[in-house]
Amino acid sequence: MANDKTNSYEEVRRQRVLDNKKRFEDLGILNISKNLSDITKSEKKSDHKTELRRVRQKANDIYTSEPRRSARARNPVPTYRDEIDIELPSLRKRSKFSSSWASYLARPLEEVKVASYEEKVQALKCAEKLQSNLQSDNPFFIKTMVRSHVYSCFWLGLPTRFCQDHLPKSTVDVLLVDEEGIEYEALFIGKRTGLSGGWRAFALDHKLDDGDALVFELVEPTKFKVYIVRASQCSSEVDKSGAEKGESEAEETPKSERKRSSNKSEVPTIAKEEVSVVVASATRRSTRRK
Numbered sequence: 001m002a003n004d005k006t007n008s009y010e011e012v013r014r015q016r017v018l019d020n021k022k023r024f025e026d027l028g029i030l031n032i033s034k035n036l037s038d039i040t041k042s043e044k045k046s047d048h049k050t051e052l053r054r055v056r057q058k059a060n061d062i063y064t065s066e067p068r069r070s071a072r073a074r075n076p077v078p079t080y081r082d083e084i085d086i087e088l089p090s091l092r093k094r095s096k097f098s099s100s101w102a103s104y105l106a107r108p109l110e111e112v113k114v115a116s117y118e119e120k121v122q123a124l125k126c127a128e129k130l131q132s133n134l135q136s137d138n139p140f141f142i143k144t145m146v147r148s149h150v151y152s153c154f155w156l157g158l159p160t161r162f163c164q165d166h167l168p169k170s171t172v173d174v175l176l177v178d179e180e181g182i183e184y185e186a187l188f189i190g191k192r193t194g195l196s197g198g199w200r201a202f203a204l205d206h207k208l209d210d211g212d213a214l215v216f217e218l219v220e221p222t223k224f225k226v227y228i229v230r231a232s233q234c235s236s237e238v239d240k241s242g243a244e245k246g247e248s249e250a251e252e253t254p255k256s257e258r259k260r261s262s263n264k265s266e267v268p269t270i271a272k273e274e275v276s277v278v279v280a281s282a283t284r285r286s287t288r289r290k
Contacts, residue, residue, distance in 0.1 A: 104152040106204060112151055115211025115231045120144055123231040127213035130227055139166050140217045150208040154200035158216075163193040166218055175223040176202050188222070202226075 024030050105112065115123075127142045134140075141162045149156050158167075169190040176184040176198070184205075186198030208214075211231035216224045 106154070106200070107151060107207075111207070112147075113209045113211070113232075114147075115209070119231045119235050120211045120213075122234045123211055123213040123229050126234045127215050127227075127229040130229060131215050131217075134215075134217065134227075136217060138217050138219055140215060143214050143216060145203075145208050145210060145212045145214065147210050149199075150203045150210065150212070154203060155194055155196060156199050157192075157194040158188075160193050163190070167193075168222075172222055175220075177219075177223065177225050178202075178206065179227060 124142065124144055131140055131142065139162065141159050143156070143158070148154075167188065167190065171187065171189050171191075174186050174188045174195070176186055178184075184198055184202040186195045186202065188195055206228060208228070209231065213229040213231070215227040215229070217227070219225050
């Protein structure tokens with residue numbers, strides 16, 4: 001029953017649509033609406049074209065009808081349609097330090113140093129030796145400086161395990177005490193396990209460089225004693241010790257050579273004495289036989 005009702009409704013609706021369409025055709029309404037739409041489209045196109053012509057003609061009229069007081073020939077006025085040869089400035093050559101990092105340096109460019117891998121390793125060894133000589137039971141860690149620690153950014157990340165074991169989890173103020181006893185306030189951010197505010201002043205005042213190794217000794221819950229090991233000083237000390245060792249070895253070598261030469265000279269004399277003894281004994285035996 002429901003299907004029969006829907007089918008009858010659709011059939012009535014379709015028949016009504018056909019009847020309306022036929023009435024529109026008889027009245028000519030469809031043709032009128034189509035003609036009106038075509039007319040409006042053509043008028044819009046023609047109006048746009050006539051407006052462009054009018055603007056161009058007005059510009060030409062102004063150019064030709066402009067009054068002139070000079071008898072000289074008019075200089076041609078360049079338009080956007082003309083080909084104009086404009087010499088653009090040459091691109092600036094990028095220098096060695098023209099980077100975004102160099103633009104944020106907090107120290108003069110001539111003071112910026114780049115430590116080699118050997119210098120960093122040597123400074124780390126010197127820092128470990130310094131820490132062993134402290135003979136302290138306080139917790140400590142050693143941090144090697146990089147450019148973002150001492151020249152720009154000034155964010156110093158601390159070892160995660162050390163922060164979890166010995167430092168608070170929240171954001172607190174800490175004290176950094178150098179070897180001369182001068183104190184610097186810094187901001188420790190527990191969630192990011194690093195030093196932010198105040199570390200910049202410490203790094204700039206002590207002129208820390210890339211490759212330097214720092215020993216941080218936690219003397220109080222929020223107080224560090226900081227010992228600085230310069231990478232440049234460690235490398236120079238290693239060079240001096242190497243030179244002194246070479247000189248000592250060079251001094252020892254002549255002594256050993258002298259001993260060897262004296263031993264060599266003693267060998268022929270002993271051999272000569274043995275030969276003379278053998279010859280004397282042989283002569284004695286020959287005389288006895290006779």
